[in-house]
Amino acid sequence: MPKFVLLLHGDPSAWDKLSPEEMQQAMEQYRAWMHKPFNVGGDRLTADAGKVMRTVDGQTKTTDGPFSETKEIFGGYYMIEAADYDEAVQRASDHPHLKMGTVEVRQIWEM
Amino acid sequence: MGDVGAPGTAEVLLEHLFRRQAGRIVAYLVRVFGTAHLDLAEDAVQEAMVRAMQAWPFRGIPEKPEQWLFRAAYNVAVDALRRSRRVTELPEELVQPEVVVDLDFEESLRDDELRMIFMCCRPELSPVSRVALSLKTVGGFSVREIARAFLADDATIAQRLVRAKRVIRELELTLEMPEGEELQRRLDSVLEVIYFVFNEGYGAHEGEDLIRQDLCFEALRLGRLISGSSICMPRVHALVALMALQAQRLPARINESGDLVLLEDQDRSKWDPDLKSLGFHHYRLAMAGDDVSEYHVQAAIAATHSHTPVDWIFILEMYDRLHSMNPSSIVALNRAVAISKVFGASRGLAALEGLELDGYFLFLAVRGHLLLELGELGLAADSFRAALECRCSEPERRFLSRKLADCCLSG
Numbered sequence: 001m002p003k004f005v006l007l008l009h010g011d012p013s014a015w016d017k018l019s020p021e022e023m024q025q026a027m028e029q030y031r032a033w034m035h036k037p038f039n040v041g042g043d044r045l046t047a048d049a050g051k052v053m054r055t056v057d058g059q060t061k062t063t064d065g066p067f068s069e070t071k072e073i074f075g076g077y078y079m080i081e082a083a084d085y086d087e088a089v090q091r092a093s094d095h096p097h098l099k100m101g102t103v104e105v106r107q108i109w110e111m
Numbered sequence: 112m113g114d115v116g117a118p119g120t121a122e123v124l125l126e127h128l129f130r131r132q133a134g135r136i137v138a139y140l141v142r143v144f145g146t147a148h149l150d151l152a153e154d155a156v157q158e159a160m161v162r163a164m165q166a167w168p169f170r171g172i173p174e175k176p177e178q179w180l181f182r183a184a185y186n187v188a189v190d191a192l193r194r195s196r197r198v199t200e201l202p203e204e205l206v207q208p209e210v211v212v213d214l215d216f217e218e219s220l221r222d223d224e225l226r227m228i229f230m231c232c233r234p235e236l237s238p239v240s241r242v243a244l245s246l247k248t249v250g251g252f253s254v255r256e257i258a259r260a261f262l263a264d265d266a267t268i269a270q271r272l273v274r275a276k277r278v279i280r281e282l283e284l285t286l287e288m289p290e291g292e293e294l295q296r297r298l299d300s301v302l303e304v305i306y307f308v309f310n311e312g313y314g315a316h317e318g319e320d321l322i323r324q325d326l327c328f329e330a331l332r333l334g335r336l337i338s339g340s341s342i343c344m345p346r347v348h349a350l351v352a353l354m355a356l357q358a359q360r361l362p363a364r365i366n367e368s369g370d371l372v373l374l375e376d377q378d379r380s381k382w383d384p385d386l387k388s389l390g391f392h393h394y395r396l397a398m399a400g401d402d403v404s405e406y407h408v409q410a411a412i413a414a415t416h417s418h419t420p421v422d423w424i425f426i427l428e429m430y431d432r433l434h435s436m437n438p439s440s441i442v443a444l445n446r447a448v449a450i451s452k453v454f455g456a457s458r459g460l461a462a463l464e465g466l467e468l469d470g471y472f473l474f475l476a477v478r479g480h481l482l483l484e485l486g487e488l489g490l491a492a493d494s495f496r497a498a499l500e501c502r503c504s505e506p507e508r509r510f511l512s513r514k515l516a517d518c519c520l521s522g
Contacts, residue, residue: 015161019253020129023160027124030168044169076169
Protein backbone atom coordinates (compact mmCIF):
# COMPACT_ATOMS: atom_id res chain seq x y z
CA MET A 1 0.00 0.00 0.00
CA PRO A 2 1.42 3.41 -0.91
CA LYS A 3 2.22 5.75 1.97
CA PHE A 4 1.43 9.41 2.26
CA VAL A 5 2.51 12.05 4.73
CA LEU A 6 0.14 14.67 6.02
CA LEU A 7 2.14 17.80 6.77
CA LEU A 8 0.35 19.92 9.32
CA HIS A 9 0.81 23.66 9.12
CA GLY A 10 -0.73 25.96 11.64
CA ASP A 11 -0.42 28.78 14.13
CA PRO A 12 0.52 27.17 17.45
CA SER A 13 -0.85 30.13 19.41
CA ALA A 14 -4.35 29.17 18.24
CA TRP A 15 -4.48 26.69 21.12
CA ASP A 16 -3.91 29.45 23.69
CA LYS A 17 -7.42 30.75 23.19
CA LEU A 18 -9.17 27.48 23.94
CA SER A 19 -10.66 26.63 27.31
CA PRO A 20 -9.67 23.36 29.03
CA GLU A 21 -13.01 21.85 28.02
CA GLU A 22 -12.55 22.87 24.39
CA MET A 23 -9.01 21.49 24.41
CA GLN A 24 -10.27 18.20 25.70
CA GLN A 25 -12.90 18.05 22.97
CA ALA A 26 -10.24 18.73 20.35
CA MET A 27 -8.01 16.12 21.97
CA GLU A 28 -10.79 13.54 21.71
CA GLN A 29 -11.06 14.24 17.99
CA TYR A 30 -7.30 13.87 17.50
CA ARG A 31 -7.31 10.71 19.56
CA ALA A 32 -10.10 9.19 17.51
CA TRP A 33 -8.24 10.04 14.32
CA MET A 34 -4.94 8.72 15.63
CA HIS A 35 -6.47 5.28 16.09
CA LYS A 36 -7.73 4.96 12.54
CA PRO A 37 -6.38 1.75 11.00
CA PHE A 38 -4.66 3.47 8.08
CA ASN A 39 -2.64 5.77 10.35
CA VAL A 40 0.93 4.45 10.61
CA GLY A 41 2.43 7.08 12.90
CA GLY A 42 3.53 10.63 13.19
CA ASP A 43 5.57 13.15 15.08
CA ARG A 44 5.31 16.59 16.47
CA LEU A 45 7.93 19.25 15.73
CA THR A 46 8.90 21.90 18.26
CA ALA A 47 6.96 25.12 17.93
CA ASP A 48 9.65 27.26 16.34
CA ALA A 49 10.79 28.17 12.85
CA GLY A 50 13.85 25.88 12.99
CA LYS A 51 17.04 26.42 10.99
CA VAL A 52 17.69 26.57 7.29
CA MET A 53 21.05 25.48 5.89
CA ARG A 54 22.23 26.22 2.38
CA THR A 55 25.49 26.34 0.53
CA VAL A 56 26.44 29.71 -0.91
CA ASP A 57 29.70 29.96 -2.89
CA GLY A 58 30.88 26.63 -1.55
CA GLN A 59 30.20 27.65 2.06
CA THR A 60 27.41 26.17 4.13
CA LYS A 61 25.40 28.84 5.88
CA THR A 62 22.83 28.36 8.55
CA THR A 63 20.08 30.84 9.18
CA ASP A 64 16.98 30.87 11.31
CA GLY A 65 13.99 29.21 9.72
CA PRO A 66 11.86 30.73 7.05
CA PHE A 67 9.80 33.68 8.14
CA SER A 68 6.50 33.84 6.46
CA GLU A 69 3.86 36.54 6.52
CA THR A 70 1.55 34.40 8.61
CA LYS A 71 2.30 32.88 11.97
CA GLU A 72 1.85 29.42 10.49
CA ILE A 73 4.63 26.93 11.01
CA PHE A 74 5.15 23.34 9.99
CA GLY A 75 4.10 21.72 13.23
CA GLY A 76 4.02 17.98 12.70
CA TYR A 77 3.18 15.14 10.39
CA TYR A 78 1.25 11.92 10.20
CA MET A 79 1.93 9.02 7.90
CA ILE A 80 -1.02 7.18 6.45
CA GLU A 81 -1.66 4.41 3.98
CA ALA A 82 -3.89 4.95 0.98
CA ALA A 83 -4.30 3.58 -2.52
CA ASP A 84 -3.78 6.93 -4.24
CA TYR A 85 -4.03 10.68 -3.74
CA ASP A 86 -7.79 10.63 -3.96
CA GLU A 87 -8.08 8.17 -1.13
CA ALA A 88 -5.38 9.94 0.90
CA VAL A 89 -7.20 13.24 0.61
CA GLN A 90 -10.49 11.58 1.44
CA ARG A 91 -8.96 9.93 4.52
CA ALA A 92 -7.45 13.21 5.68
CA SER A 93 -10.63 15.17 5.07
CA ASP A 94 -11.99 14.77 8.59
CA HIS A 95 -8.70 15.45 10.32
CA PRO A 96 -9.35 17.78 13.29
CA HIS A 97 -6.29 19.86 12.37
CA LEU A 98 -8.27 21.25 9.43
CA LYS A 99 -10.23 23.34 11.96
CA MET A 100 -7.09 25.22 12.95
CA GLY A 101 -4.68 25.06 10.03
CA THR A 102 -3.79 23.51 6.70
CA VAL A 103 -2.85 19.94 5.79
CA GLU A 104 -0.46 19.24 2.94
CA VAL A 105 -0.70 15.74 1.49
CA ARG A 106 2.41 14.24 -0.14
CA GLN A 107 3.04 10.76 -1.41
CA ILE A 108 6.17 8.90 -0.32
CA TRP A 109 8.30 7.69 -3.19
CA GLU A 110 8.38 3.94 -3.47
CA MET A 111 11.24 2.15 -5.11
CA MET B 112 8.21 8.29 15.22
CA GLY B 113 5.42 8.12 17.75
CA ASP B 114 3.86 4.72 17.92
CA VAL B 115 0.13 4.87 17.75
CA GLY B 116 -1.53 3.16 20.68
CA ALA B 117 1.84 2.14 22.11
CA PRO B 118 1.90 0.42 25.49
CA GLY B 119 1.78 2.99 28.27
CA THR B 120 -0.79 5.16 26.57
CA ALA B 121 -4.32 5.53 27.83
CA GLU B 122 -7.21 4.77 25.53
CA VAL B 123 -9.66 7.24 26.94
CA LEU B 124 -9.71 10.54 28.75
CA LEU B 125 -12.09 10.91 31.65
CA GLU B 126 -14.96 13.22 30.86
CA HIS B 127 -14.11 16.85 31.71
CA LEU B 128 -10.59 15.72 32.73
CA PHE B 129 -8.96 18.92 31.50
CA ARG B 130 -11.40 21.21 33.18
CA ARG B 131 -11.28 19.25 36.43
CA GLN B 132 -7.52 19.12 36.43
CA ALA B 133 -7.25 22.82 35.63
CA GLY B 134 -8.99 23.71 38.89
CA ARG B 135 -6.98 21.22 40.91
CA ILE B 136 -3.62 22.22 39.48
CA VAL B 137 -4.30 25.93 40.00
CA ALA B 138 -5.25 25.22 43.63
CA TYR B 139 -2.08 23.17 44.07
CA LEU B 140 0.22 25.75 42.48
CA VAL B 141 -1.33 28.56 44.49
CA ARG B 142 -0.71 26.61 47.67
CA VAL B 143 2.91 26.03 46.68
CA PHE B 144 3.71 29.48 45.29
CA GLY B 145 1.24 31.71 47.16
CA THR B 146 -1.91 33.62 46.26
CA ALA B 147 0.14 36.49 44.82
CA HIS B 148 0.98 34.14 41.95
CA LEU B 149 -2.60 33.21 41.09
CA ASP B 150 -2.19 34.57 37.56
CA LEU B 151 1.05 32.70 37.08
CA ALA B 152 -0.62 29.49 38.24
CA GLU B 153 -3.45 29.94 35.76
CA ASP B 154 -1.07 30.70 32.90
CA ALA B 155 1.07 27.69 33.78
CA VAL B 156 -1.95 25.41 33.68
CA GLN B 157 -3.04 26.80 30.32
CA GLU B 158 0.49 26.34 28.96
CA ALA B 159 0.65 22.77 30.26
CA MET B 160 -2.58 21.96 28.50
CA VAL B 161 -1.38 23.53 25.27
CA ARG B 162 1.72 21.35 25.53
CA ALA B 163 -0.48 18.32 26.00
CA MET B 164 -2.47 19.36 22.94
CA GLN B 165 0.73 19.48 20.94
CA ALA B 166 2.24 16.23 22.15
CA TRP B 167 -0.60 13.83 22.79
CA PRO B 168 -2.14 13.81 19.32
CA PHE B 169 1.16 12.35 18.07
CA ARG B 170 2.45 10.39 21.05
CA GLY B 171 -0.83 9.14 22.38
CA ILE B 172 -2.39 10.03 25.69
CA PRO B 173 0.02 9.18 28.52
CA GLU B 174 -0.95 6.47 30.95
CA LYS B 175 -1.29 8.96 33.78
CA PRO B 176 -2.52 12.12 32.09
CA GLU B 177 -3.20 13.87 35.42
CA GLN B 178 0.38 13.37 36.51
CA TRP B 179 1.66 14.54 33.13
CA LEU B 180 -0.37 17.76 33.39
CA PHE B 181 0.66 18.41 37.01
CA ARG B 182 4.31 17.98 36.20
CA ALA B 183 4.14 20.10 33.07
CA ALA B 184 2.29 22.92 34.85
CA TYR B 185 4.67 22.80 37.80
CA ASN B 186 7.69 23.02 35.51
CA VAL B 187 6.21 25.90 33.53
CA ALA B 188 5.48 27.76 36.77
CA VAL B 189 8.99 27.19 38.13
CA ASP B 190 10.55 28.36 34.85
CA ALA B 191 8.38 31.46 34.82
CA LEU B 192 9.30 32.27 38.42
CA ARG B 193 12.99 31.81 37.70
CA ARG B 194 12.73 34.09 34.71
CA SER B 195 10.80 36.80 36.52
CA ARG B 196 12.98 39.48 38.04
CA ARG B 197 11.32 39.24 41.42
CA VAL B 198 12.56 35.74 42.09
CA THR B 199 16.13 35.17 41.02
CA GLU B 200 16.57 32.01 42.95
CA LEU B 201 13.78 29.70 43.96
CA PRO B 202 13.63 29.12 47.73
CA GLU B 203 14.69 25.57 48.69
CA GLU B 204 11.28 24.59 49.98
CA LEU B 205 9.65 25.46 46.67
CA VAL B 206 11.67 22.98 44.70
CA GLN B 207 9.30 20.05 44.80
CA PRO B 208 10.13 16.45 44.18
CA GLU B 209 8.30 14.94 41.23
CA VAL B 210 4.57 15.12 41.56
CA VAL B 211 3.05 11.71 42.12
CA VAL B 212 -0.71 11.70 41.96
CA ASP B 213 -1.45 9.04 44.56
CA LEU B 214 -4.09 8.76 47.27
CA ASP B 215 -2.25 11.04 49.71
CA PHE B 216 -1.80 13.61 47.01
CA GLU B 217 -5.48 13.36 46.09
CA GLU B 218 -6.36 14.10 49.68
CA SER B 219 -4.10 17.12 49.89
CA LEU B 220 -5.59 18.33 46.61
CA ARG B 221 -9.08 18.21 48.03
CA ASP B 222 -7.81 20.35 50.86
CA ASP B 223 -6.21 22.77 48.37
CA GLU B 224 -9.46 23.07 46.45
CA LEU B 225 -11.41 23.67 49.62
CA ARG B 226 -9.05 26.42 50.75
CA MET B 227 -9.19 27.92 47.31
CA ILE B 228 -12.96 28.20 47.22
CA PHE B 229 -12.99 29.59 50.75
CA MET B 230 -10.57 32.26 49.61
CA CYS B 231 -12.68 33.02 46.53
CA CYS B 232 -15.63 33.69 48.85
CA ARG B 233 -13.87 36.17 51.11
CA PRO B 234 -16.08 39.05 52.22
CA GLU B 235 -13.58 41.51 50.73
CA LEU B 236 -14.76 40.41 47.27
CA SER B 237 -18.12 41.35 45.80
CA PRO B 238 -20.71 38.58 45.53
CA VAL B 239 -20.49 38.49 41.73
CA SER B 240 -16.69 38.35 41.84
CA ARG B 241 -16.87 35.44 44.27
CA VAL B 242 -18.91 33.48 41.76
CA ALA B 243 -16.74 34.37 38.76
CA LEU B 244 -13.50 33.69 40.62
CA SER B 245 -14.73 30.36 41.99
CA LEU B 246 -15.76 29.18 38.55
CA LYS B 247 -12.50 30.33 37.01
CA THR B 248 -10.00 29.08 39.54
CA VAL B 249 -11.73 26.10 41.13
CA GLY B 250 -14.10 25.11 38.34
CA GLY B 251 -11.64 25.44 35.46
CA PHE B 252 -14.11 27.40 33.32
CA SER B 253 -12.72 29.92 30.85
CA VAL B 254 -13.68 33.59 30.85
CA ARG B 255 -15.71 33.00 27.69
CA GLU B 256 -17.57 30.08 29.20
CA ILE B 257 -18.40 32.03 32.36
CA ALA B 258 -19.57 34.97 30.26
CA ARG B 259 -21.72 32.68 28.13
CA ALA B 260 -23.26 31.07 31.18
CA PHE B 261 -24.13 34.41 32.73
CA LEU B 262 -25.12 36.08 29.46
CA ALA B 263 -22.48 38.74 30.09
CA ASP B 264 -19.79 39.83 27.68
CA ASP B 265 -16.26 38.49 27.99
CA ALA B 266 -14.75 41.87 28.84
CA THR B 267 -17.05 42.38 31.84
CA ILE B 268 -16.16 39.00 33.34
CA ALA B 269 -12.47 39.45 32.57
CA GLN B 270 -12.50 42.82 34.29
CA ARG B 271 -14.20 41.40 37.37
CA LEU B 272 -11.55 38.74 37.61
CA VAL B 273 -8.73 41.24 37.23
CA ARG B 274 -10.24 43.36 39.98
CA ALA B 275 -10.77 40.37 42.26
CA LYS B 276 -7.16 39.26 41.83
CA ARG B 277 -5.96 42.77 42.55
CA VAL B 278 -7.89 42.72 45.82
CA ILE B 279 -6.31 39.37 46.68
CA ARG B 280 -2.83 40.75 45.98
CA GLU B 281 -3.30 44.09 47.69
CA LEU B 282 -4.86 42.68 50.83
CA GLU B 283 -2.42 39.77 50.75
CA LEU B 284 -5.25 37.30 51.23
CA THR B 285 -3.99 33.81 51.96
CA LEU B 286 -5.39 30.32 51.72
CA GLU B 287 -5.59 30.10 55.49
CA MET B 288 -8.96 28.74 56.60
CA PRO B 289 -10.98 31.00 58.89
CA GLU B 290 -11.91 29.78 62.35
CA GLY B 291 -14.84 29.94 64.75
CA GLU B 292 -17.60 32.35 63.82
CA GLU B 293 -15.75 33.56 60.75
CA LEU B 294 -15.65 29.98 59.46
CA GLN B 295 -19.42 29.81 59.89
CA ARG B 296 -19.95 33.03 58.01
CA ARG B 297 -17.57 32.04 55.24
CA LEU B 298 -19.17 28.63 54.91
CA ASP B 299 -22.54 30.32 54.42
CA SER B 300 -21.01 32.59 51.79
CA VAL B 301 -19.49 29.56 50.01
CA LEU B 302 -22.84 27.74 50.06
CA GLU B 303 -24.52 30.84 48.66
CA VAL B 304 -22.07 30.94 45.77
CA ILE B 305 -22.56 27.23 45.11
CA TYR B 306 -26.35 27.52 45.12
CA PHE B 307 -26.16 30.58 42.89
CA VAL B 308 -24.07 28.64 40.37
CA PHE B 309 -26.56 25.79 40.52
CA ASN B 310 -29.55 28.06 39.95
CA GLU B 311 -27.85 29.81 37.06
CA GLY B 312 -27.41 26.41 35.44
CA TYR B 313 -30.87 25.19 36.35
CA GLY B 314 -32.86 28.23 35.29
CA ALA B 315 -34.10 27.81 31.72
CA HIS B 316 -32.49 30.96 30.40
CA GLU B 317 -31.26 31.34 26.91
CA GLY B 318 -27.63 30.50 26.34
CA GLU B 319 -25.75 27.36 25.65
CA ASP B 320 -27.47 24.44 27.31
CA LEU B 321 -24.47 22.20 27.78
CA ILE B 322 -22.45 24.82 29.60
CA ARG B 323 -25.42 25.55 31.79
CA GLN B 324 -25.93 21.94 32.74
CA ASP B 325 -22.22 21.80 33.55
CA LEU B 326 -22.80 24.62 36.04
CA CYS B 327 -25.32 22.43 37.89
CA PHE B 328 -22.90 19.55 38.08
CA GLU B 329 -20.00 21.77 39.10
CA ALA B 330 -22.14 23.18 41.93
CA LEU B 331 -23.02 19.67 42.98
CA ARG B 332 -19.37 18.64 42.90
CA LEU B 333 -18.31 21.60 45.05
CA GLY B 334 -21.11 20.88 47.50
CA ARG B 335 -19.95 17.29 47.82
CA LEU B 336 -16.35 18.42 48.21
CA ILE B 337 -17.38 20.35 51.31
CA SER B 338 -19.80 17.70 52.58
CA GLY B 339 -16.91 15.23 52.52
CA SER B 340 -14.61 17.48 54.54
CA SER B 341 -14.18 18.05 58.25
CA ILE B 342 -15.91 21.45 58.16
CA CYS B 343 -19.19 19.94 56.95
CA MET B 344 -22.38 20.91 58.77
CA PRO B 345 -25.87 19.47 58.25
CA ARG B 346 -26.78 22.48 56.11
CA VAL B 347 -24.11 21.44 53.59
CA HIS B 348 -25.81 18.05 53.25
CA ALA B 349 -29.13 19.88 52.91
CA LEU B 350 -27.80 21.95 50.03
CA VAL B 351 -26.31 18.90 48.30
CA ALA B 352 -29.64 17.07 48.78
CA LEU B 353 -31.55 20.03 47.39
CA MET B 354 -29.33 20.30 44.32
CA ALA B 355 -29.28 16.55 43.62
CA LEU B 356 -33.06 16.22 44.01
CA GLN B 357 -33.61 19.12 41.62
CA ALA B 358 -30.94 17.96 39.17
CA GLN B 359 -32.53 14.50 38.94
CA ARG B 360 -35.27 16.20 36.88
CA LEU B 361 -32.88 17.70 34.31
CA PRO B 362 -33.37 14.92 31.71
CA ALA B 363 -37.17 15.40 31.80
CA ARG B 364 -37.43 19.20 31.83
CA ILE B 365 -37.09 19.74 28.11
CA ASN B 366 -38.91 17.55 25.60
CA GLU B 367 -37.73 16.39 22.16
CA SER B 368 -38.83 19.63 20.51
CA GLY B 369 -36.92 21.71 23.05
CA ASP B 370 -40.02 22.83 24.91
CA LEU B 371 -40.28 23.30 28.63
CA VAL B 372 -42.12 20.55 30.52
CA LEU B 373 -43.70 21.59 33.82
CA LEU B 374 -42.91 19.49 36.86
CA GLU B 375 -46.40 17.98 37.03
CA ASP B 376 -46.28 16.95 33.36
CA GLN B 377 -42.79 15.43 33.42
CA ASP B 378 -42.16 11.80 32.55
CA ARG B 379 -40.72 10.71 35.88
CA SER B 380 -39.20 7.58 34.39
CA LYS B 381 -36.66 9.91 32.77
CA TRP B 382 -35.52 11.29 36.12
CA ASP B 383 -31.96 10.36 37.02
CA PRO B 384 -32.09 7.55 39.62
CA ASP B 385 -28.48 8.05 40.73
CA LEU B 386 -29.06 11.70 41.54
CA LYS B 387 -32.23 10.77 43.34
CA SER B 388 -30.48 8.30 45.63
CA LEU B 389 -27.60 10.73 46.11
CA GLY B 390 -30.14 13.38 47.07
CA PHE B 391 -31.93 11.20 49.61
CA HIS B 392 -28.62 10.02 51.04
CA HIS B 393 -27.61 13.61 51.81
CA TYR B 394 -31.16 14.44 52.88
CA ARG B 395 -30.91 11.87 55.65
CA LEU B 396 -27.48 13.16 56.69
CA ALA B 397 -28.87 16.71 56.77
CA MET B 398 -31.39 15.68 59.41
CA ALA B 399 -28.68 14.90 61.99
CA GLY B 400 -28.32 17.54 64.69
CA ASP B 401 -30.41 20.64 65.19
CA ASP B 402 -29.09 22.77 62.35
CA VAL B 403 -32.09 24.05 60.37
CA SER B 404 -31.36 26.19 57.34
CA GLU B 405 -33.35 27.39 54.37
CA TYR B 406 -31.62 24.62 52.43
CA HIS B 407 -33.20 22.09 54.77
CA VAL B 408 -36.67 23.38 54.07
CA GLN B 409 -36.09 23.61 50.34
CA ALA B 410 -34.60 20.11 50.31
CA ALA B 411 -37.73 18.87 52.12
CA ILE B 412 -39.85 20.43 49.37
CA ALA B 413 -37.72 18.87 46.61
CA ALA B 414 -37.86 15.51 48.39
CA THR B 415 -41.65 15.70 48.64
CA HIS B 416 -41.88 16.42 44.92
CA SER B 417 -40.00 13.16 44.33
CA HIS B 418 -43.01 11.05 45.34
CA THR B 419 -46.41 10.84 43.72
CA PRO B 420 -49.08 11.75 44.57
CA VAL B 421 -47.39 14.95 45.71
CA ASP B 422 -48.21 15.86 49.30
CA TRP B 423 -49.14 19.50 48.73
CA ILE B 424 -50.27 20.00 52.32
CA PHE B 425 -46.76 19.22 53.54
CA ILE B 426 -45.25 21.37 50.81
CA LEU B 427 -47.43 24.29 51.86
CA GLU B 428 -46.30 23.82 55.46
CA MET B 429 -42.71 23.93 54.27
CA TYR B 430 -43.33 27.11 52.25
CA ASP B 431 -44.95 28.69 55.32
CA ARG B 432 -41.83 27.85 57.24
CA LEU B 433 -39.52 29.05 54.48
CA HIS B 434 -41.49 32.28 54.26
CA SER B 435 -41.02 32.89 57.98
CA MET B 436 -37.26 32.40 57.53
CA ASN B 437 -37.01 34.39 54.30
CA PRO B 438 -40.05 36.59 53.60
CA SER B 439 -39.04 37.35 50.00
CA SER B 440 -41.49 37.85 47.13
CA ILE B 441 -40.11 34.82 45.29
CA VAL B 442 -40.80 32.55 48.27
CA ALA B 443 -44.28 34.12 48.56
CA LEU B 444 -44.91 33.37 44.88
CA ASN B 445 -44.03 29.70 45.36
CA ARG B 446 -46.14 29.62 48.49
CA ALA B 447 -49.11 30.99 46.52
CA VAL B 448 -48.77 28.07 44.08
CA ALA B 449 -48.85 25.62 47.00
CA ILE B 450 -51.91 27.42 48.43
CA SER B 451 -53.71 27.08 45.11
CA LYS B 452 -52.94 23.34 45.07
CA VAL B 453 -54.34 22.87 48.57
CA PHE B 454 -57.20 25.40 48.72
CA GLY B 455 -57.93 26.15 45.07
CA ALA B 456 -57.11 28.80 42.49
CA SER B 457 -58.98 31.71 44.07
CA ARG B 458 -57.10 31.37 47.39
CA GLY B 459 -53.86 31.12 45.40
CA LEU B 460 -54.74 34.25 43.48
CA ALA B 461 -55.50 36.10 46.72
CA ALA B 462 -52.04 35.12 48.01
CA LEU B 463 -50.47 36.82 44.98
CA GLU B 464 -51.99 40.18 45.96
CA GLY B 465 -49.50 42.75 47.04
CA LEU B 466 -46.44 40.96 45.65
CA GLU B 467 -44.29 43.44 43.80
CA LEU B 468 -43.20 41.18 40.98
CA ASP B 469 -44.86 42.84 37.99
CA GLY B 470 -41.76 42.64 35.82
CA TYR B 471 -41.18 38.95 36.50
CA PHE B 472 -42.55 36.57 33.88
CA LEU B 473 -43.04 33.67 36.30
CA PHE B 474 -45.28 35.77 38.55
CA LEU B 475 -47.41 36.82 35.59
CA ALA B 476 -47.47 33.26 34.27
CA VAL B 477 -48.69 31.90 37.61
CA ARG B 478 -51.35 34.61 37.82
CA GLY B 479 -52.46 33.87 34.24
CA HIS B 480 -52.58 30.16 35.00
CA LEU B 481 -54.77 30.66 38.09
CA LEU B 482 -57.08 33.08 36.24
CA LEU B 483 -57.40 30.57 33.42
CA GLU B 484 -58.36 27.91 35.92
CA LEU B 485 -61.05 30.23 37.28
CA GLY B 486 -62.39 30.83 33.77
CA GLU B 487 -61.33 34.50 33.72
CA LEU B 488 -60.09 34.17 30.15
CA GLY B 489 -59.71 37.86 29.36
CA LEU B 490 -57.73 38.63 32.51
CA ALA B 491 -55.67 35.48 32.06
CA ALA B 492 -54.80 36.49 28.50
CA ASP B 493 -53.75 39.95 29.74
CA SER B 494 -51.46 38.33 32.26
CA PHE B 495 -49.79 36.03 29.70
CA ARG B 496 -49.39 38.96 27.33
CA ALA B 497 -47.68 40.94 30.07
CA ALA B 498 -45.48 37.91 30.83
CA LEU B 499 -44.41 37.76 27.18
CA GLU B 500 -43.16 41.35 27.55
CA CYS B 501 -40.68 40.27 30.23
CA ARG B 502 -37.23 38.82 29.78
CA CYS B 503 -37.33 35.03 29.46
CA SER B 504 -35.91 32.16 27.42
CA GLU B 505 -37.21 30.88 24.10
CA PRO B 506 -38.72 27.68 25.55
CA GLU B 507 -40.44 29.82 28.18
CA ARG B 508 -41.67 32.20 25.53
CA ARG B 509 -43.17 29.34 23.52
CA PHE B 510 -44.79 28.04 26.69
CA LEU B 511 -46.39 31.42 27.41
CA SER B 512 -47.60 31.73 23.81
CA ARG B 513 -49.30 28.33 24.07
CA LYS B 514 -51.02 29.41 27.27
CA LEU B 515 -52.13 32.65 25.65
CA ALA B 516 -53.56 30.64 22.73
CA ASP B 517 -55.43 28.46 25.25
CA CYS B 518 -57.15 31.57 26.65
CA CYS B 519 -58.25 32.71 23.21
CA LEU B 520 -59.39 29.22 22.14
CA SER B 521 -61.47 28.70 25.26
CA GLY B 522 -63.12 32.08 24.77
